[in-house]
Amino acid sequence: MAISPTGCVFCAVASGDAPAHIVAETDEAFAFLDTRPVFPGHTLVVPRSHLETLADLPALSLAGYFGFVQKVAIAVEAGLTADGTFVAINNKVSHLHTHVVPRRRKDGLRGFFWPRTKYESDDQAADVAKLIRAAM
């Protein structure tokens, strides 16, 4: 897949330099099929601007971007007669993108499919909560 002068594949899709199956577009974002889907219809929703993570999305863009993610999630579910969707952002230095994955009952991805753990004590949990509260 072609990449942009900055080396960003999503910028290359935005500019039309890399091919993609576009499913929807707005002035500020676009949505296209992930080429390596978890399930067919796995879509990526990407702002046209090269924002690195969710933290970089301007306040004025929140409603527009997530309203578009919401519409794409509804369309992925309706268009593919799925039972639901999984919507996820992995925030690392990249070009911000939101995954929208169609889900079906008995699709083999049981709810959250990552290892759950427990706090050693309620005090440990309280300490962790305090650290986050202090950073808000």
Add this chain to the structure above:
Amino acid sequence: MAISPTGCVFCAVASGDAPAHIVAETDEAFAFLDTRPVFPGHTLVVPRSHLETLADLPALSLAGYFGFVQKVAIAVEAGLTADGTFVAINNKVSHLHTHVVPRRRKDGLRGFFWPRTKYESDDQAADVAKLIRAAM
């Protein structure tokens, strides 16, 4: 954990009937520690209203809710000196909640940790994209 008259645990946390380590609150939403975290600091961001999925979030609430998710993600990363976060919504009939999970390099969750597949052909992908486009 106590549940609300409607049987919803998140409504019970919202009303104060179920205990939780709250990390942040607004008039419309609150954030608290998941009791079975993927990693310590795994936080759930929940609207006070019993909305079932992302599709039910009113347009006027998008900026407020996702601005709050954004702030929580920034605080989870900063407060716990993590390297990033994973932000996810599993849309099934429930009480809408967004997971914010701190991520660290070599934390064992390699990027996306679910099985990737491929389209059998570009035509197959084009057909799937068409179904979603038609539902937008």
